[in-house]
Amino acid sequence: MPNTPQLKSKHPYAEYIERIQQGKTLLPDTPENVLEVVGVLKSYGVVMDAYYKNLIYIAEGQFLELFPFFKYFDGKVTIAKLMRHLWHDRINFEYAEYCMKVMQWHGGGGLDEYLESETFRKCAQKAIDAKTRGNFFIRGLNKAFPEFLLEQVRQSVYYSVLGQFWDVMCEIFLTLSDLYDQGKITTIPQIVEHVKAGLVRAASKPIVYAVEIGGQRYNIIPKSAKLTFLADAAIPYVETIFFRGTPFLGTVSYNAQAQQIPFDQGRFAYGALYADPLPIGGAGIPPTLLMQDMRHYIPDYLHQVYQQTIRKEDDLLIKLCESFQKSMFCVTNATIVGLMPHPIDTRDPKEQKINLVYLQGWMDRLRSSQLESVQIGSAS
Amino acid sequence: MLSILLWIPLIGAIAIALWPNFQSGRQVKQFSLVVSVLALVWTAVIGSQFDIAIAGSQFQETIPWLDSLGLRYQVGIDGLSFPLVALNSLLTCIAIYSTDDDLERPRFYYSLMLLLNFGVVxxxxxxxxxxxxxxxEIELIPLYLLIGIWGGARRGYAATKFLIYTAVSGIAILGSFLGLVWLSGADSFVYQPDLAHSLSLTQQVVLLGGLLLGFGIKIPLVPLHTWLPDAHVEASTPVSVLLAGVLLKLGTYGLLRFGVGLFPEAWAVLAPWLASWAVVSVLYGAFTAIAQTDMKKMVAFSSVGHMGFILxxxxxxxxxxxVAVELQMVSHGLISALLFLLVGVVYKKTGTRDLTILxxxxNPERGLPVIGSLMVLGVMASAGIPGMVGFISEFLVFRASFTAFPVQTLLCMVGTGLTAVYFLLLVNQAFFGRLTTRADGKVVTLPPVAWSDRYPGILLALLVVLFGLQPSWITGWTEASITQLAKTAATPVAVLAPNAAAAVLGQSSIPS
Incomplete structure (x- = not known):
C-alpha cells in the first residue's frame, strides 16, 4: 500500500497540527517536561483524592443541608479537627467547589439536559419530600419558591458528578506517577497515551447519583438516565475548566459593561490553559488555592528541580502553576487525540480531511492560550 | 566622656587603615560594624546620663589648642545636637551593615565611612x-572620596561638583565666622549666643547672609541644590543613606545653631524672605520630583522639597x-534613609531604577514584596500620613509656621500634597501592576531578597512608626534647649507662648 502523506494545514498553528498528526505532543518531549508534568500530577493526584472524597461526601452526606457548616469535615467532626480547620491547616476544599460551580454555570453535555428533564424533577422532588418531612418551614418555603430546593439538588448533582470525574482522574494521575517511579514512563507521548487510555477505559462508565434519607435510597441520577463518564462529565469538565473558566475570580478585572467579556459563554477563554501563571498570589484566588494545596505534596525530585532556579522555592506557587499548565496541555492533548473522529494514522484522504478540520477547530481555540509559552523551557 | 564618641570612629578608621592583619573585605566590614555599634552604644550611654531638663550644653570638655588663633577643642552636647548625634550613630551602623560584602578596596572604604562619622559627630x-x-570640612573629604571611588558611571563629575559646591559653602561659613569674631571683638571662636549683640543690623544681615549661603548649599536650598541629585544618583546606597540621613542635617543644624542662635535680629528681618525661599524650595523640589523617571533622583528631589519645610x-x-525643625530633621533623616535603602535594594535586585521599566x-511570589511594602510605608510616611513620624513633624511645621507666615505655609502644604503625587506615581509605576515580561514572553525572575537586605529597612520603618506614635521620645530631648534658643531669638514673629510646644505635644510644662 502506498504511503499517503498527511494533509498539510495552513492554520497559524499548523506546526501543532502536524505534531499531533505525527503522533507527537503539544508539549515538547524533553526530560525536564516529563519530570515536571509527572511531579505536578502526582501532587495534583494527592489533593484531588481529598477533593473528590469531600465532593462525594457533600453530595451524599450534606444533601439539602442549608447551613452546611461542617461540610469540609467529611463527617468526622472533632475538636482537634475544628481547631486545625480554623487554623487553616487543611486542604482548600473551596477550590473543588469553585470548579463545581463553574461547571454548573457553563453546563454542557447530557447532564445539563437531564437536569432540566421531567425525570429529574420527579426524582428530585421525591428526595426533597423525604428530606423535608416534618419541617414545615422548609416545606412552606418549597411551596412558595418551588425552584429553590430543586436548584440546590442540581448543585448537589454537580458536586457528585465532579467527584466521580475526579475519582477516575486522580487514579489515572497517581498510577502515572507510580509507573514513572518504576521507570515505565519516560516521555511526554507516553504520558499523553496513559491519560488517553485512562479516559478511554472509563469512557462508558455510568454516572449515577443517589442519596440516602431515613434509611431509604433515592435515585437522583438513575442508571436509566444513561449519563456516561466521557461525554457527560469529562468533556464538559475540560470545556469548562480548561477552556472557558470564569472572568470574575481571576487576577485581572474585566468590565462586562465595557464589553470586555464576550456575550456568548461559549467564547469564554479564561480557563486553565489561558490563565496567567503569575497570579498575585492572594488568598481566595482559585488557582492560588490549588497551588497552595499542591505545594505540600510535591515529590522530592520536583523540589530539587525548583531548588535549582534563581529564586529557589520563593516563587513556588508560580512554578507550580507553570508546571501544572504543562500537565494540563498533556491532558488536553489526550482529549484531542481521544476524540479524533478517525484514527490519526488513517490513509483515507476523506478521513484525513475530517481529522484536519477537527484539529483546526481545536487550534482555533488554543490561539490565545499559553500553548506558545509552554514551548519555552521553564522560566529560570 | 563625650570625646570618646569622637575617638571611637577615629581610632577605628586608623586601625582599619593601618592594621596589617585583615584578610578579607568581610572581616573589615565586621570590624567597622563593631566600631560603629560601639559608637551607637556609647551614644546610648550618653543619652542615659543626659539630663533633659538642662537647656544648656552638657558633658562639656575643653582643652586649649591654638589659643592664639582662638581655636579651642571645646565640645558639648545639648538637646539640639543629641538627637542628630544619635541619628548619625544609627545610620552609620546601617550604612556599614548594608554595604556589599564584595566591595573593592574595603579597608579604604570603611575607614572613610568611620572618618565621615567622626567628622559629622x-x-x-x-x-x-x-x-x-x-x-x-573634614567630613567633605571622605564623602568626596566615597562618591568619587565607589560611585556610579558619572561619579567623578558628581563628586567634583559636590566638592566645589561644599567648598564654597565652607568658605562662606568661615567668612561669616571670621567676620563675626572680628566685628564683635571677641578673643576666641567660642560659641556665645550674645556674640552678635553689639553688631549693627546691617552687619548682622551680611554675616547671616554668608551663613545662609553656606548652609543653604549644604541643606540644599533651591537654587543651590544642583549638586545633590547628581551626588545621590552616583553615590552607592550606603553613602546616599548617610548623605540624606545625616549630612544634609549639618546644614539645617548650622542654620539653627548659628543663624537663629547668633543673629536673632537679622533672622527676624530676613524671616519672611526665608519663608518664601522655603516655598520655592518645597515647590521646586516637588514639581521636579514629579518629572523624574529615576527612582533615586525622585527621592533626592523629594529631599530638596522636604528640607524646605525645615527652613x-x-x-x-x-x-x-x-521643635518642629528638630523633629523634621530626625524624621527626614529616618524616612529618606529608609527610602534610599529600599531604592538601593530594588536597584541591586533588578539592575535598574528606571520607572519606565520597573x-x-x-508581586508576592516573583517580586520584592517585603521591600515593596516597606516602600509603601516609607512613601506614606514621607507624604505625611498620620501614625508615622512624617505626619507629626510636618503637622508641627505647618501648625507652628501658619501664624507667622500663613501664605507661605499654605503653599508649602501644597508641596506636601505633591509629595503624595510623586510617590504615588513611583509606587504605582514600580510596585503595582504585573511584573515586566521578558522578550520571550516569560515573566522576569528577580533574584531573591535575603533577610539581611530587609533588616535595616525594617528597623527604620519601625522607628518611623514608633516615633510617629510617640513623638515626645524625640522632642523630649530637645524641648529645654529649644525653649532657650527661642528665648534668645525672642523675635517679633515669635507669637506663640513658650510652652506652646509642650501644649501641642501633650507635655505639662517645659523646664527652663
Whole structure:
C-alpha cells in the first residue's frame, strides 16, 4: 500500500497540527517536561483524592443541608479537627467547589439536559419530600419558591458528578506517577497515551447519583438516565475548566459593561490553559488555592528541580502553576487525540480531511492560550 | 566622656587603615560594624546620663589648642545636637551593615565611612565655631572620596561638583565666622549666643547672609541644590543613606545653631524672605520630583522639597516651630534613609531604577514584596500620613509656621500634597501592576531578597512608626534647649507662648 502523506494545514498553528498528526505532543518531549508534568500530577493526584472524597461526601452526606457548616469535615467532626480547620491547616476544599460551580454555570453535555428533564424533577422532588418531612418551614418555603430546593439538588448533582470525574482522574494521575517511579514512563507521548487510555477505559462508565434519607435510597441520577463518564462529565469538565473558566475570580478585572467579556459563554477563554501563571498570589484566588494545596505534596525530585532556579522555592506557587499548565496541555492533548473522529494514522484522504478540520477547530481555540509559552523551557 | 564618641570612629578608621592583619573585605566590614555599634552604644550611654531638663550644653570638655588663633577643642552636647548625634550613630551602623560584602578596596572604604562619622559627630558636638568649621570640612573629604571611588558611571563629575559646591559653602561659613569674631571683638571662636549683640543690623544681615549661603548649599536650598541629585544618583546606597540621613542635617543644624542662635535680629528681618525661599524650595523640589523617571533622583528631589519645610519652620522661629525643625530633621533623616535603602535594594535586585521599566515589584511570589511594602510605608510616611513620624513633624511645621507666615505655609502644604503625587506615581509605576515580561514572553525572575537586605529597612520603618506614635521620645530631648534658643531669638514673629510646644505635644510644662 502506498504511503499517503498527511494533509498539510495552513492554520497559524499548523506546526501543532502536524505534531499531533505525527503522533507527537503539544508539549515538547524533553526530560525536564516529563519530570515536571509527572511531579505536578502526582501532587495534583494527592489533593484531588481529598477533593473528590469531600465532593462525594457533600453530595451524599450534606444533601439539602442549608447551613452546611461542617461540610469540609467529611463527617468526622472533632475538636482537634475544628481547631486545625480554623487554623487553616487543611486542604482548600473551596477550590473543588469553585470548579463545581463553574461547571454548573457553563453546563454542557447530557447532564445539563437531564437536569432540566421531567425525570429529574420527579426524582428530585421525591428526595426533597423525604428530606423535608416534618419541617414545615422548609416545606412552606418549597411551596412558595418551588425552584429553590430543586436548584440546590442540581448543585448537589454537580458536586457528585465532579467527584466521580475526579475519582477516575486522580487514579489515572497517581498510577502515572507510580509507573514513572518504576521507570515505565519516560516521555511526554507516553504520558499523553496513559491519560488517553485512562479516559478511554472509563469512557462508558455510568454516572449515577443517589442519596440516602431515613434509611431509604433515592435515585437522583438513575442508571436509566444513561449519563456516561466521557461525554457527560469529562468533556464538559475540560470545556469548562480548561477552556472557558470564569472572568470574575481571576487576577485581572474585566468590565462586562465595557464589553470586555464576550456575550456568548461559549467564547469564554479564561480557563486553565489561558490563565496567567503569575497570579498575585492572594488568598481566595482559585488557582492560588490549588497551588497552595499542591505545594505540600510535591515529590522530592520536583523540589530539587525548583531548588535549582534563581529564586529557589520563593516563587513556588508560580512554578507550580507553570508546571501544572504543562500537565494540563498533556491532558488536553489526550482529549484531542481521544476524540479524533478517525484514527490519526488513517490513509483515507476523506478521513484525513475530517481529522484536519477537527484539529483546526481545536487550534482555533488554543490561539490565545499559553500553548506558545509552554514551548519555552521553564522560566529560570 | 563625650570625646570618646569622637575617638571611637577615629581610632577605628586608623586601625582599619593601618592594621596589617585583615584578610578579607568581610572581616573589615565586621570590624567597622563593631566600631560603629560601639559608637551607637556609647551614644546610648550618653543619652542615659543626659539630663533633659538642662537647656544648656552638657558633658562639656575643653582643652586649649591654638589659643592664639582662638581655636579651642571645646565640645558639648545639648538637646539640639543629641538627637542628630544619635541619628548619625544609627545610620552609620546601617550604612556599614548594608554595604556589599564584595566591595573593592574595603579597608579604604570603611575607614572613610568611620572618618565621615567622626567628622559629622565632631561638627554636632563642637562648641567653638572654628572647631565646627574644621569638622565641617573634614567630613567633605571622605564623602568626596566615597562618591568619587565607589560611585556610579558619572561619579567623578558628581563628586567634583559636590566638592566645589561644599567648598564654597565652607568658605562662606568661615567668612561669616571670621567676620563675626572680628566685628564683635571677641578673643576666641567660642560659641556665645550674645556674640552678635553689639553688631549693627546691617552687619548682622551680611554675616547671616554668608551663613545662609553656606548652609543653604549644604541643606540644599533651591537654587543651590544642583549638586545633590547628581551626588545621590552616583553615590552607592550606603553613602546616599548617610548623605540624606545625616549630612544634609549639618546644614539645617548650622542654620539653627548659628543663624537663629547668633543673629536673632537679622533672622527676624530676613524671616519672611526665608519663608518664601522655603516655598520655592518645597515647590521646586516637588514639581521636579514629579518629572523624574529615576527612582533615586525622585527621592533626592523629594529631599530638596522636604528640607524646605525645615527652613519654613526655622524662619518662624517660635518655640513650637523650632521643635518642629528638630523633629523634621530626625524624621527626614529616618524616612529618606529608609527610602534610599529600599531604592538601593530594588536597584541591586533588578539592575535598574528606571520607572519606565520597573513594574509589579509587589508581586508576592516573583517580586520584592517585603521591600515593596516597606516602600509603601516609607512613601506614606514621607507624604505625611498620620501614625508615622512624617505626619507629626510636618503637622508641627505647618501648625507652628501658619501664624507667622500663613501664605507661605499654605503653599508649602501644597508641596506636601505633591509629595503624595510623586510617590504615588513611583509606587504605582514600580510596585503595582504585573511584573515586566521578558522578550520571550516569560515573566522576569528577580533574584531573591535575603533577610539581611530587609533588616535595616525594617528597623527604620519601625522607628518611623514608633516615633510617629510617640513623638515626645524625640522632642523630649530637645524641648529645654529649644525653649532657650527661642528665648534668645525672642523675635517679633515669635507669637506663640513658650510652652506652646509642650501644649501641642501633650507635655505639662517645659523646664527652663
Amino acid at each position: 565632631g561638627a554636632f558636638l563642637a562648641e567653638n565655631m572654628l572647631l565646627f568649621f574644621l569638622f565641617f 519654613l519652620a526655622a524662619a518662624a522661629a517660635t518655640p513650637l516651630s523650632l 513594574r509589579g515589584l509587589l
